[in-house]
Amino acid sequence: MFQKLRDILSKVDADYADVRYESKKDTVISFNGKELTEIGLNTTDGFVLRALKGGGMASTVFTKESDVDKATRKVTENAQLIGRNSKEPVRLAKTEVVKDAFSPPLKEDPRKIPIQEKLELVRKYNDIPLSNEKIATTSFIYQEIIREKHFVSSEGSEIKEDLVTTRLSGGIVSKDGNLTQNVRVAMGGSNGFSTIRNQEHYVEDRTRVVVDLLSAKPIRGGTCNCVFNPSMAGVFTHEAFGHFSEADLIENLPTMREKMKLGNKLGNEVLNISDDATMPDQLGFYKYDDEGVKVRPTALMKNGVLTGRMHSRRTAAAFGEPISGHCIAQDYRFPPIIRMGTIFIHRGTLSLEELLSRLGEGYYVLDAKGGQTSGENFTFGAQHGYRVEGGKIKEMVRDINISGNLYETLKNIVALGDDFVLSKTGGCGKGPGSQTNIRSCFGGPHILVNNLVVGGA
Amino acid sequence: MEKLLQMAKKASDQAEVFSISYSDDAVYFENAKLNNMDSKVQSGVSLRIIKDGKLGFAYTRNLIDRQELLQNALDSLKGGVEAKYDFPLTKNLPKLDTYDSSVEKVSGSQMVEECTRVCDAIKSQTDSEIEAASFVHTSDLRILNTAGTDVPTKSGYYAIFANPIYPGTGVGVYRIFVKKGFQKTPDELIDELIKLYKLSSKAISPRGGRMKVLFMPNSLITLNWRISSGTSSKSVYEKISPLGDKMGEKVFSEKVSIYDDSLDDKYPGARAFDDEGVACRKYAVVEGGVLKSYYYDLEYAGKLSAKPTGNGFRTGMWGGDPIALKPTPAFSRMTIKPGNKSFWELVKSMDRGIIVENALGAHSGNIPNGDYSIGADPALYVENGEIVGRVKDAMVAGNVYETLKNVVDLGDTLHPSQDDAWVPAILCDDVSVATKG
Numbered sequence: 001m002f003q004k005l006r007d008i009l010s011k012v013d014a015d016y017a018d019v020r021y022e023s024k025k026d027t028v029i030s031f032n033g034k035e036l037t038e039i040g041l042n043t044t045d046g047f048v049l050r051a052l053k054g055g056g057m058a059s060t061v062f063t064k065e066s067d068v069d070k071a072t073r074k075v076t077e078n079a080q081l082i083g084r085n086s087k088e089p090v091r092l093a094k095t096e097v098v099k100d101a102f103s104p105p106l107k108e109d110p111r112k113i114p115i116q117e118k119l120e121l122v123r124k125y126n127d128i129p130l131s132n133e134k135i136a137t138t139s140f141i142y143q144e145i146i147r148e149k150h151f152v153s154s155e156g157s158e159i160k161e162d163l164v165t166t167r168l169s170g171g172i173v174s175k176d177g178n179l180t181q182n183v184r185v186a187m188g189g190s191n192g193f194s195t196i197r198n199q200e201h202y203v204e205d206r207t208r209v210v211v212d213l214l215s216a217k218p219i220r221g222g223t224c225n226c227v228f229n230p231s232m233a234g235v236f237t238h239e240a241f242g243h244f245s246e247a248d249l250i251e252n253l254p255t256m257r258e259k260m261k262l263g264n265k266l267g268n269e270v271l272n273i274s275d276d277a278t279m280p281d282q283l284g285f286y287k288y289d290d291e292g293v294k295v296r297p298t299a300l301m302k303n304g305v306l307t308g309r310m311h312s313r314r315t316a317a318a319f320g321e322p323i324s325g326h327c328i329a330q331d332y333r334f335p336p337i338i339r340m341g342t343i344f345i346h347r348g349t350l351s352l353e354e355l356l357s358r359l360g361e362g363y364y365v366l367d368a369k370g371g372q373t374s375g376e377n378f379t380f381g382a383q384h385g386y387r388v389e390g391g392k393i394k395e396m397v398r399d400i401n402i403s404g405n406l407y408e409t410l411k412n413i414v415a416l417g418d419d420f421v422l423s424k425t426g427g428c429g430k431g432p433g434s435q436t437n438i439r440s441c442f443g444g445p446h447i448l449v450n451n452l453v454v455g456g457a
Numbered sequence: 458m459e460k461l462l463q464m465a466k467k468a469s470d471q472a473e474v475f476s477i478s479y480s481d482d483a484v485y486f487e488n489a490k491l492n493n494m495d496s497k498v499q500s501g502v503s504l505r506i507i508k509d510g511k512l513g514f515a516y517t518r519n520l521i522d523r524q525e526l527l528q529n530a531l532d533s534l535k536g537g538v539e540a541k542y543d544f545p546l547t548k549n550l551p552k553l554d555t556y557d558s559s560v561e562k563v564s565g566s567q568m569v570e571e572c573t574r575v576c577d578a579i580k581s582q583t584d585s586e587i588e589a590a591s592f593v594h595t596s597d598l599r600i601l602n603t604a605g606t607d608v609p610t611k612s613g614y615y616a617i618f619a620n621p622i623y624p625g626t627g628v629g630v631y632r633i634f635v636k637k638g639f640q641k642t643p644d645e646l647i648d649e650l651i652k653l654y655k656l657s658s659k660a661i662s663p664r665g666g667r668m669k670v671l672f673m674p675n676s677l678i679t680l681n682w683r684i685s686s687g688t689s690s691k692s693v694y695e696k697i698s699p700l701g702d703k704m705g706e707k708v709f710s711e712k713v714s715i716y717d718d719s720l721d722d723k724y725p726g727a728r729a730f731d732d733e734g735v736a737c738r739k740y741a742v743v744e745g746g747v748l749k750s751y752y753y754d755l756e757y758a759g760k761l762s763a764k765p766t767g768n769g770f771r772t773g774m775w776g777g778d779p780i781a782l783k784p785t786p787a788f789s790r791m792t793i794k795p796g797n798k799s800f801w802e803l804v805k806s807m808d809r810g811i812i813v814e815n816a817l818g819a820h821s822g823n824i825p826n827g828d829y830s831i832g833a834d835p836a837l838y839v840e841n842g843e844i845v846g847r848v849k850d851a852m853v854a855g856n857v858y859e860t861l862k863n864v865v866d867l868g869d870t871l872h873p874s875q876d877d878a879w880v881p882a883i884l885c886d887d888v889s890v891a892t893k894g
Contacts, residue, residue, distance in 0.1 A: 026781065032695065036536060036538050036539075038538060038783055039533050039538060040513075040515060040532070040533035041529065041532070042515055042781065043517070044501070044517060044518040044778075056494075057493070058496075059496075060496045060497065060498075061495070061497040061498070063498070063499045063500055064500060064518075070498065071498070074496050075496070077565070078494040078496065078565055079494075081491075081494065081565050081566060082491055082492075082493070082494055085491040085573075086492075087490075137697055173695075173697050173825060175696070175697060178699050179826065180697050180825045181826065182823060218828075221665065221852065221889055221891035222891055223893055252487030252488040252490065252492060252586070253586050253622065254624075255586065255624040256626070333499065333778070369821045370818065370820050371821065372817045372818045372820070372832075373817075374815070374834045375622070375629075376626045376627055376628060377835075377850065378832070379821070379831065379852070381821030381822065399822065399828050399830060399854070400830075401818055401822060401830030401831070401832075401854070403817070403818075403832040403851075405849060432485070432590070433776070434776060436775065451893075453850045453851075453852055453893055454852070455853065455854035455891050456830065456854050
């Protein structure tokens with residue numbers, strides 16, 4: 001394969017070029033309620049070619065080898081067109097030339113497990129909620145996504161890396177009269193099939209929560225203080241801060257770039273945030289990004305002060321900051337863009353009881369249900385929560401969505417717990433075509449946050 | 458394709474081949490300057506077979522080895538996914554004008570020029586940091602099945618997107634203009650964008666409460682997803698739709714009529730058949746506020762002993778890869794009937810309220826139950842019929858089955874929303890808005 005990619009690059013007349021070929025194996029086992037709705041294993045593949053020429057950089061995706069000449073022509077034409085229309089030429093930060101073949105260590109390689117065994121395991125989990133009479137339906141989807149990537153650059157890098165993601169995701173829907181409630185189910189990881197095993201208690205717990213939600217009250221809208229569990233703290237870090245530590249989102253917004261200058265104080269001084277995809281055995285793990293740059297642990301915030309940023313080679317050069325190895329594509333259908341790997345708040349020292357007691361009045365909010373960021377604003381949902389009074393957990397509440405603001409909310413994280421949990425499945429959409437990063441990993445400890453806007457009646 | 462279908466026919470009772478090729482060109486501007494371009498040429502083939510009432514499914518990008526694709530489909534039969542339907546025989550479809558061949562001739566330079574022109578126009582009158590983009594898409598689709606259906610369609614569009622961003626925020630008021638072929642962005646659209654931007658430049662903090670909310674087309678994905686969930690045959694079959702027992706009943710304000718209509722070829726993306734080769738037609742899902750129909754693909758029509766309505770599409774909430782996704786029930790093109798007030802007349806009729814330009818977190822509420830709780834991104838604040846500024850950190854929450862009972866008026870023009878629906882702005886009363894004010 002490397003030879004084929006070298007041949008493609010030899011046809012590209014450019015100052016720099018790289019090409020990535022991926023073969024992607026997808027296994028899907030899907031249940032809706034008690035019915036199996038999909039099962040199968042399929043392989044697809046394609047190429048992504050990028051070129052820097054005349055000061056512009058462009059990319060092209062093609063799935064048929066016979067389109068290679070068309071792709072080569074287009075990518076150089078487009079790069080030159082950009083170059084002609086821009087005053088500042090694109091430069092790429094230096095990176096070491098790498099020749100490596102890397103397969104991640106796996107605890108049980110999912111490729112070696114018969115599909116029938118996987119089917120039975122998914123069915124077993126799916127049967128747990130379905131045996132409860134309050135459960136209307138379920139959606140349990142097992143996915144195994146294996147990206148076998150080959151990367152070659154005109155600078156001489158040649159890298160093969162496999163990314164093996166196993167996940168079981170979906171939801172459970174409960175019903176009482178005309179009221180339905182739902183919770184998510186999420187298990188999996190980057191280090192093998194073992195992450196899917198022995199999850200019966202987890203599924204039982206999700207079932208209990210979704211049944212309890214039927215008698216929970218909708219949360220009241222307004223401003224309040226909250227304790228977040230690690231799942232919420234993680235998505236909060238990802239949405240409230242992480243996206244704006246992705247250099248491409250602010251590169252060409254001069255006023256935001258000024259506010260996000262390294263050295264600026266943006267958060268409360270208790271707050272330390274890092275992105276570290278090199279930690280083993282967690283969802284976000286990888287060795288090289290899709291520009292062939294080795295990923296590095298990146299300290300983003302120390303004691304509330306901005307200390308680093310996630311970069312592509314292009315943005316690292318534009319910002320004059322160190323490369324970090326965060327330029328990642330969803331798969332062979334997309335050029336790479338800057339992505340968080342594993343972003344988290346470092347743990348503090350307080351127990352959950354201490355955090356709740358400091359909270360006094362407010363809500364204890366659990367389990368992320370998706371978030372979204374646009375500019376300085378972000379929202380994110382929770383699957384359930386509890387009203388807290390006098391530092392004690394009271395009744396369950398539902399329909400929790402919270403909004404915040406990049407510049408204010410980080411200052412309102414006032415205390416950190418002594419625990420630490422990272423997410424098991426991901427699904428962050430970003431950029432043109434909404435590329436989904438299924439390995440987007442986040443987490444942290446329990447945290448206490450003041451002055452949040454909560455939507456509600 | 459014919460050869461693959463024949464091989465599949467020999468090995469099964471029924472077969473269907475879905476074949477697609479598509480190309481995309483895009484240019485991206487940041488801070489009013491050309492930043493990036495990408496292009497894509499992709500194709501793929503997806504095979505469904507039915508044997509002894511079970512479904513086999515497989516797909517590939519490159520049909521180099523037909524036998525391997527067929528074998529993958531045969532392997533997946535073993536899982537035992539039930540198929541209580543037959544692939545349809547579809548012929549004599551209406552001829553739609555889905556393709557303007559001039560779209561093929563739109564060059565990168567032309568897209569760059571037009572984006573530059575739009576950016577310059579906005580820049581000359583505002584202090585915004587402008588994000589813009591332009592897209593050209595063409596697609597060739599063909600569906601064949603062993604019942605004798607062989608339906609091809611070619612489609613394409615040209616689009617431009619412009620978003621003047623308030624400095625320091627990363628947030629703006631954006632508009633999308635989409636046509637079957639290249640057209641100059643109308644001056645009225647650019648002028649409206651500039652006017653809206655200027656009126657909303659000042660950040661203000663009004664108090665929250667229940668008030669009028671004008672959902673703009675860009676934000677209507679919030680309500681559309683919940684309507685789509687409630688009227689889907691899948692939700693009805695799973696008994697989780699709040700509309701499951703409401704056929705013929707009034708569920709929304711009489712001002713609300715919702716159609717599925719992909720036959721109208723005025724707009725890009727018209728379709729005479731769905732992704733299963735079933736003929737599409739225009740029909741009412743909700744008319745005068747009364748629930749008239751659910752929408753069905755082959756699978757859920759089979760399960761509910763109903764007729765398929767031409768609503769089997771290979772799509773997910775965020776789009777997805779058409780060859781890798783199995784068809785599920787989806788609107789072919791949700792169309793909400795417009796009212797007769799212009800946008801500015803709607804604004805004038807608001808005593809106090811907000812305009813939700815774009816929604817954040819539309820996906821994270823309880824969609825089956827109809828609940829939503831979104832960040833308004835941005836929210837423009839209206840007092841006595843005038844836009845007086847924009848509200849930071851405003852959240853709008855409610856339930857679609859309540860909100861759409863309180864419709865005051867609908868706008869007179871249809872715009873594309875993020876989920877490919879064509880919708881007018883919808884003004885609702887008595888919606889909960891939380892703010893920091």
